[in-house]
Amino acid sequence: MKRKTMKTMMQGAILLSVASLIAKILSAVYRVPFQNMVGNTGFYVYQQIYPIYGIGMTFALSGLPMFISKLVAESGTQAEKLSLLSRVLVLMMGFSLILFAGLQLFALQIAVAMGDPKLAIIIRSVSWMFLLSPFLAVSRGYFQGEYDMQPSATSQLVEQLVRVTVILTVAYWAMRHQWDVYRMGAWAMSSAAIAAVFASAVMVWYVRQAQVNFWQPALQPAKISYSDLAKRLLIEGGTISLFASMMVLLQLIDSFTVKRGLVGYGLTDLAAKSVKGIYDRGQPLVQLGLVVATAFASSLLPSLTEALNQRKWRQFVRQAGSVIRMSLVIASAAAAGLIALMPEVNRLLFGDATGSGTLSIYVLSIIFATLITIYNSILQSLNRFTTTLVGLGIGLAVKVIFNQRSVVSMGAVGASWTTVIALAAMTIFLMQQLKEFDFAAFRNGLLRKLVGVCVVMIVGLRLLMDILQGMMLQAGLSPRGSAFLLTIIGVAAGVWLFLKLALKTHLLALREWLMLPLASRWLRWLRVK
Structure with missing residues (x-):
């Protein structure tokens, strides 16, 4: 029975990893034709608000479902599981309503803080997706806790396919009918809510097939109070989600600082928008580089977890060292290749080689982001959530403090350097927290x-x-x-x-x-x- 459960877990993990890989590739690749159709300014408008979507999506897609699956696995009877999930759903619905209302009411203030009041309509457009996030997170978490990864994998693929289709259709229509870039951006960002509706429909079908009900009131006394559950949801679930959206959080800081910094650097408002759009070309390049590196790392991590669970410390240390070395080598090769071929890649994907120097520095992020992913996985397997949260805080603090100043003094290249330095600081901190294990990852020069x-x-x-x-x-x-x-x-x-x-x-x-x-x-x- 145990062997069957382990086999089911491994098959499910592989299925979800493949679906996640396809979704990430789709998420990176669609931006190339999108940018080609809407131009640098149109790309800037979309990318300014994308981090809000990205953070919400990470919470609903990977971060909170992973934590909720852990809660489900910890529960005993089916009644206990449903009782717990109904409480989680109530908490998440309350949080999502506050977030939705905040984005709707303060969209103009957020847009002004980004240096472009016209972005308010796009912020309001993306806010609708948060109303569907609670159900998606809870239903995905339930099935993952039951070792059934197919519902999550299917809904994830459907969500990305629908979203990409809507975005590219909107971009084509906007190009043909010469829409204003802000109108185009609002319609393109509405893809988040439309895709969430389709993903929810998929999950409703699976929920009905499984004959489970998350909406009914708790049928038995709770083993964990609302306050304790909310605390765990924020600390454990929040840590997993925030680390999963690490690059998106850095992009969110860029949204508030780069365009304003470029104006301070001496560019006109229109030129600053165009340059920010060129700078944003680096994001799909880094995303693709990370897909290759982290997909490989993820394939090795199950053996690492197994060694840890069996308390085979020597095997754990040796395998962790190998994972770190191999991930570093592959990520470095990807970054070096992109740097060497950046003018050609830039021209091929985006139509010209503008900003190749800035993008060459930005893709160094692949190396540090890959290492952070590995160190974070090791620390979380050791239940050291606070340590990972402190590491993330250090990286974000570096980005917040220095980003706009760097852009004002150096232009867009300053933002690239700040991102790389912030990730490097995070990497060094996490590495120091694991010094006790002596992974010997960087031996032999x-x-x-x-x-x-x-x-x-x-x-x-x-x-x-x-x-x-x-x-x-x-x-x-x-x-x-x-x-x-x-x-x-x-x-x-x-x-x-x-x-x-x-x-x-x-x-x-x-x-x-x-x-x-x-x-x-x-x-x-x-x-x-």
């Missing part, structure tokens, strides 16, 4: 070797791109056509060069390389070559 490999790869790729660029111009290819070919060639050459150098410098142990997909085949091929 790993950092020195990794920096050397990345620098050689960046220089080598840039030389190759410059040579090929001249050939493309002589062939008479369009800028975007040549950028496409250069990106394809650059990615292939970058992967080959990085792996060749990594193997030559013994960046990772052979057993660690063999943990990668199809490693035995491509390792043999690389060594022959």
